Amino acid sequence: MTTARRKILERIKRGSGRKKRFSLKKLLFFILILGGVFGLIKSQTRVWNGRDKLVVAVNSTDEIVVSTFDPETSEITNIYIPGETQVSSSRQLGTFRIKNIWKLGKNEKVGGILLAETVTKNFKFPVSSWADEKGLAFSSADAADAIGAIFSPFDTNLGIGDRLALLIFSLKVKNTNRVEIKLAQTNYLKSAKLIDGEEGYLISGSSSQAVASIFADSEFSSKALRIVIKNETGETTDAVWVAQLLEVLGGKVSSIVKGETKSYNCEVLGDEKTIVRKVAAILGCKVGGSITEGNFNLEVKLGRGFAERF
Numbered sequence: 001m002t003t004a005r006r007k008i009l010e011r012i013k014r015g016s017g018r019k020k021r022f023s024l025k026k027l028l029f030f031i032l033i034l035g036g037v038f039g040l041i042k043s044q045t046r047v048w049n050g051r052d053k054l055v056v057a058v059n060s061t062d063e064i065v066v067s068t069f070d071p072e073t074s075e076i077t078n079i080y081i082p083g084e085t086q087v088s089s090s091r092q093l094g095t096f097r098i099k100n101i102w103k104l105g106k107n108e109k110v111g112g113i114l115l116a117e118t119v120t121k122n123f124k125f126p127v128s129s130w131a132d133e134k135g136l137a138f139s140s141a142d143a144a145d146a147i148g149a150i151f152s153p154f155d156t157n158l159g160i161g162d163r164l165a166l167l168i169f170s171l172k173v174k175n176t177n178r179v180e181i182k183l184a185q186t187n188y189l190k191s192a193k194l195i196d197g198e199e200g201y202l203i204s205g206s207s208s209q210a211v212a213s214i215f216a217d218s219e220f221s222s223k224a225l226r227i228v229i230k231n232e233t234g235e236t237t238d239a240v241w242v243a244q245l246l247e248v249l250g251g252k253v254s255s256i257v258k259g260e261t262k263s264y265n266c267e268v269l270g271d272e273k274t275i276v277r278k279v280a281a282i283l284g285c286k287v288g289g290s291i292t293e294g295n296f297n298l299e300v301k302l303g304r305g306f307a308e309r310f
Helices: 003-043 098-107 113-123 133-138 143-151 160-172 209-215 218-223 237-249 273-283 304-309
Strands: 054-060 063-070 075-082 086-088 095-097 129-131 178-182 189-193 199-203 227-232 253-258 266-270 298-303
Touching: 054 113, 054 133, 063 098, 063 113, 063 133, 063 160, 063 209, 075 209, 086 098, 086 113, 086 199, 095 098, 098 113, 113 129, 129 133, 133 143, 133 160, 143 160, 178 209, 209 237, 218 273, 227 237, 237 253, 237 273, 237 298, 266 273, 273 298, 298 304
Parallel strands: 054 129, 075 178, 227 253, 227 298
Antiparallel strands: 054 063, 063 075, 086 095, 189 199, 266 298
């Protein structure tokens, strides 16, 4: 082999080595970036694990939309509540049209949680999340809107990780599995004059099995839980509507025990930890340990703080 040819081969080898080292650095850099993005997404996943049903109350123009994302049935359901529906606000703030609750939450410095609590209290829908109008993008069939809503700033308790999971889920849901329900067309609501004398809607007190079944949790019904509510609020109505809410989820309240009024908020106890966490998230309660007395699987303790919040 000539000297000239040997030098050419050596240059080729050196060049090849440099290229490989450069590629390795790029790969490591890419892995670090990917890990950072994954860590950010995990840290910003606040409310949804992608497996359980998620219910979000969305403030839209002149109406409230309750969006349900159900991985078990691969369905997305939007329930439209007319803005002119009269409700009793949570936190004992008074009686309002539901379209005004979002603004009321802002004025009271509590934000969208006021809407979630008010919908849960009045309709017995197990709402755990809230969003302003941009949140509707995740229940629509428009992928571009949903992608835009991942990083767009808007009022919600959904983190970036939750939004990304909702986008991925939504993209997999067929149009035939997207359901829309106008609540005014069900027996949940009735036309009536409101307290200001204007026409609107009142909650009838009747329930629709078709609507209630949307919120049923298969884990509740499969466990056949014995549930006790310890009412230490000093009020009667709170324990009643909480019992109705638990029945919508698929539970059956075996007993409501009235106790001495105590100042705490609320606590959920039981050995079925997944169910305990679900109920605690919906009601905003502390997660407790095992039940120490009585033959019950789930115990919901309500204190005076709960009555003041709802």
